[in-house]
């Protein structure tokens with residue numbers, strides 16, 4: 256084990272798809288980089304693909320099978336060309352990469368096969384394109400910048416099933432003094448790709464959709480960076496999805512654990528896998544917004560907000576709900592644990608069919624497993640087909656449900672029961688199961704339709720709260 260020294264002066268600046276798509280935002284990006292440099296930090300930019308490009312590349316795989324890929328590639332070229340001309344960069348900077356993409360798509364057309372390996376190769380181009388544009392832009396702004404291929408640095412861990420191996424990779428994130436001195440020698444700002452890595456055989460792999468945050472955290476951990484900044488289209492983490500609930504409140508401080516629970520249970524602002532590398536090396540994560548750069552956003556660190564909680568008898572039953580998250584498309588598997596069964600093996604089988612586990616509860620002699628489907632290359636198995644594939648007696652499977660979770664930080668008392676009662680009144684027949692994880696800081700409700708419920712819970716439990724210790728500004732007020 257390498258001894259980890261004091262924090263280095265590296266800062267990791269991750270910019271998401273909406274940040275890198277607009278020419279005007281590039282001025283902000285250049286400004287943030289300059290600011291970091293002038294305060295003695297060495298920035299590494301980790302970029303996502305332009306907005307929607309990863310979706311278009313996933314679609315391109317299917318278009319390559321049917322042979323219409325040349326038109327789709329043309330459309331992708333035009334999208335990127337639009338940004339390139341706004342930034343007044345040379346028109347041909349992406350041509351070699353587009354040539355490579357075309358070759359891979361032609362091969363897919365010839366073989367008539369989408370494999371996890373060619374899926375990863377095709378979808379990785381989004382980040383290769385955006386970082387090439389960024390490299391040229393920053394150098395033209397007199398910010399001396401080097402392009403580093405993330406696949407030379409992030410090495411994935413072998414996984415048994417090939418879909419997850421290529422498209423949902425985990426990487427090693429141990430502190431690396433060698434990497435640190437190698438990058439220090441470059442003596443420039445570094446620009447690299449989010450979302451992509453390579454396996455031990457040198458194949459391109461992906462870190463899972465929205466995985467650029469995780470790339471930033473991996474770089475942060477490997478360099479023992481001073482901070483990881485996640486620049487996105489909302490100023491931090493909110494008490495609910497601000498795009499759906501305009502009264503959502505900013506959460507200025509979260510612990511790694513709270514942020515992880517929220518991300519795992521559906522808060523879209525941060526990728527759940529980004530928390531562990533940062534937490535295990537105590538690297539703070541600051542979530543900020545590219546079009547509101549002055550706003551401090553959310554700081555995720557070891558600071559424990561529960562320390563300020565009122566622990567008197569009177570406060571015991573009252574929940575301190577800080578956020579409500581929703582995961583809109585879950586598959587719920589329920590099995591009675593009367594017979595002995597290897598749950599891990601069951602999870603492995605469901606995972607191999609293209610699902611990801613987000614929650615597991617083993618209480619009251621019943622096991623509840625909550626999955627989401629992530630395989631974009633194949634249609635999801637029907638509940639009946641999944642049941643047949645697993646062939647286990649007494650198993651119940653139901654998809655197209657939602658999981659609504661309340662993130663609580665008081666960890667005690669009967670608050671969970673009260674919320675279950677409220678939900679039952681509000682949604683007669685609509686609450687299918689309540690999974691009580693109050694000792695771990697959340698209550699998760701399986702419901703058939705979450706829309707009104709999230710609004711109502713947010714109104715009663717968060718908007719009406721008098722204690723504002725945990726909350727910052729309202730999303731709505733930020734819009735004015």
Ligand code: ASP
Nearest residue numbers: 303309450464465466467
């Ligand atoms: N471009 C990838 C995606 O859209 C990764 C990311 O943006 O985080 O999923």
Ligand code: MG
Nearest residue numbers: 271465524525
């Ligand atoms: Mg994101």
